[in-house]
């Protein structure tokens with residue numbers, strides 16, 4: 001697939017416009033996303049934060065083509081997800097999007113290298129060896145490529161998952177609490193690698209997190225409350241993020 005021809009550079013890796021989604025109906029209807037408009041620029045690291053139930057995971061899943069939405073639009077590059085059928089959507093996810101989840105989701109019988117290249121193998125694509133070497137070196141796994149997941153620490157396993165997400169050089173990488181299962185040191189390493197992938201490799205990364213320290217690694221933080229985008233912060237620090245989160249606690253308690 002000639003992705004460049006289909007997707008001329010726009011500087012925008014992904015964007016949502018008036019994105020809305022509700023679960024259930026009648027008395028049990030919950031509006032998870034309420035007309036969310038957000039742009040993820042190429043080469044930028046964005047953290048999505050907000051109180052529990054504010055719609056973070058729903059936003060990520062809709063933006064990544066994992067979940068259907070009710071109205072509005074989502075685009076990856078210049079491709080509108082609403083125009084794709086299931087088969088095209090599956091292909092877009094496979095070819096253009098990288099995923100990192102809280103659980104590492106590695107296959108236990110495969111080596112680190114086989115896990116990293118598995119999505120390419122499934123897609124029938126050859127790895128760009130130079131790119132793969134850079135990614136593997138960046139996450140510090142060069143000496144451990146023959147190890148199986150059980151022979152790696154949690155932090156190392158998540159580094160394999162980071163390399164797997166980057167291996168196809170996707171348009172955008174989505175992480176759902178990627179450090180949720182790691183201690184603070186291993187989590188800090190993984191976040192450092194994600195930041196390096198943005199700084200050194202020009203990747204675009206979007207991460208859902210509860211952790212102000214994790215958000216401090218991002219270039220900007222967007223805040224959701226009750227399915228709405230309510231605030232945004234450039235060059236976040238953990239303290240400033242915490243201050244904003246505290247105002248949400250107060251609002252929730254007094255509403």
Ligand SMILES: Nc1ncnc2c1ncn2[C@@H]1O[C@H](COP(=O)(O)OP(=O)(O)OP(=O)(O)O)[C@@H](O)[C@H]1O
Nearest residue numbers: 023024030032050051052053054055056057058059
């Ligand atoms: N499958 C579902 N069925 C019904 N309601 C759902 C479903 N998934 C999410 N919701 C509701 O939609 C709202 C947003 O949920 P979502 O998981 O996106 O929030 P979140 O900010 O990611 O929460 P958390 O931080 O607790 O993971 C919540 O009120 C949640 O209860």
